[in-house]
Amino acid sequence: MPETKEHSSAAGEELERWQKETLEPSLTKRTERKKSFQTVSLKEVDRLYTPADTEDIEFSTDISFPGEFPYTRGIHPTGYRGKLWTMRQFAGFSTPEETNARFKYLLQQGQTGLSVAYDLPTLMGYDADSPLSEGEVGKCGVAVSSLADMEVLFDGIPLEEVTVSQTINAPASVLLAMYLVVAEKQGTNWEKISGTLQNDILKEYIAQKEWIYPIKPAMKLVVDTFEFCTERVPRYNPVSVSGYHIREAGATAAQELAFTLRDGIEYVSWGVDAHLDLDRFVPRMSFFFNAHNDFFEEIAKYRAARRIWSREMQKRFGSTNPRTLQLRFHTQTAGVSLTVQQPLNNIVRVAIQALAGVLGGTQSLHTDAYDEALALPTDRAALIALRTQQIIAEETGVANTVDPLGGSYYLESLTQKMENEALEYFRKIDSMGGMVAAIEKGFPQREIQDSAYQYQKAVERGDQIIVGVNRYAMTDEPAEVPILVIDESVRSHQVERLEHTRSTRDNGAVQNGLEKLKQAAKHNENTMPATIEAVRAYATLGEICAALRDVYGIYEEPAF
């Protein structure tokens, strides 16, 4: 017999009546397709949600109005009626010249913001000519080794007008410095620049694993950028606290939510401990979430994120400033959900995931290209991904009203479950001494690995279906798609510019800048001014990171 929930209220009695009179006769005639129905996070979903499921959710305190605490329905009173989300496609490959051309193409096609993908050597703080960079230059993103590359990357793109997001973490302060110097050379006042630096080192140790230094000095570098930007680049977001990579590594939706927000709390604590003004730096923190396949679970996650953040900022830090309490976020569709098999199906997946992000009230959105399980996107694939957002914005009508799904019994119940699960994780992490301590113990890492394995098993059992992979598979693929190939000549091109830079710069100024940086790091001073000075003298990324490694050492991951 199907389970029935116990309810004492009028709504509960009504439900019981329906179960007895209507449901049970129906189930005796025809059973359901499966014994249990689960989300992509392997969480049980009930047959039906009714007022009985939302009895302890109060409209005034839990749901409320958009633009008002606890911001469940969004941070803007008018939702997307005032301004659509920013369409910000993550792009970067090969040389700075090639990526610059892609940026200009995307802007011409109506994209409203830029987002830079750097290659692995850049992410790890190595120059293109490092032996460790062999085979990796320009492959997963654009190669940037010095200011000379950055100048080419943004050539002809006015940084005063276009907001740029940079996905860079361990060496983030260096790439921020390069960006600021390029803006300065364009004649732009830093106070006018807006954009975002990912700079979320905690999720590197948890999931993405592109680290350089040990955790504590790495956190110090993050706080340095908070302090510097608050004073000098006040419209810039110096961190994008990211759940995206946590989810891609295998976390459930609730784990993504919990670990990301707890990371956010950790950054706020470190900022407060460094005597930064809470209501000046927290409003410039932004977040970044994944949009996975389970439509309602994702929308619930975004709504819960806003509610939790505002409550925690109030409870833990005593803030009453709306801008501190409001969580703003970027969304990217789930790369991990894309299939190599029947790749055009990915266009459909991306559209549905993007729709979830929009219904969840995202501030900006990246839609993956259909060929991303195969390689970096071609022009054509990148264009369809952008058009997908434009169709959602202009044709579907979902942007006409604020939080259109608010009040749904299922969604509100799921939003509350999501919140409760995240708070349970907060209790565990707090009891370990905070997120840095929890990471050192390997706690979030193990939780994520475990979820990844459980999901793989569920796919192999056939409990989770992937169309074209474990169901509706075809031996002859109906569509061959062209893919982007990055050849090894990119490296020689980059090495050539690097050699030219090294031979034409003032090496005395470089040494001087690097020495100042080391001194700042040693004496626990803010490292940003010295980083900017070194960058201006064309010290390379590899040289700057080597100088900091000399002072801070490197991170070695324990076996978890």
Next chain:
Amino acid sequence: MSNRKIRVLVAKPGLDGHDRGAKVIARALRDAGMEVIYTGLRQTPEMIAAAALQEDVDAVGVSILSGAHNTLCPRIVQLLREKGMKDCLVLLGGIVPQEDLPKLKEQGVAEIFLPGTSTEDIVKFLRENVKPRD
């Protein structure tokens, strides 16, 4: 046939940190009764070959998602052969374009597993292809 368990080195070469696949495979092979050694991140081909020799493994499973497979895999195979590990299988898993597959096999990669592969297929491949020892 001896009762020796199949020993596999799961390796993650290159600068990439995406280790979800490597860790899922390591656990699945362990659950299938194999002995698995995971190298951790950012191992050079030299480090991987040295670990394979030291651990006396039957197979090396290499996980690469960054596009650096054409540089890294042939070198791993070559270093293993130089160390006299003639029967040690090299398996590759990750994002590898179709057109790279024939060349990688020619260069000594025993099998390439693309996204969507079941861990059971990898277990089966190892059981069928690892050379029994005396």
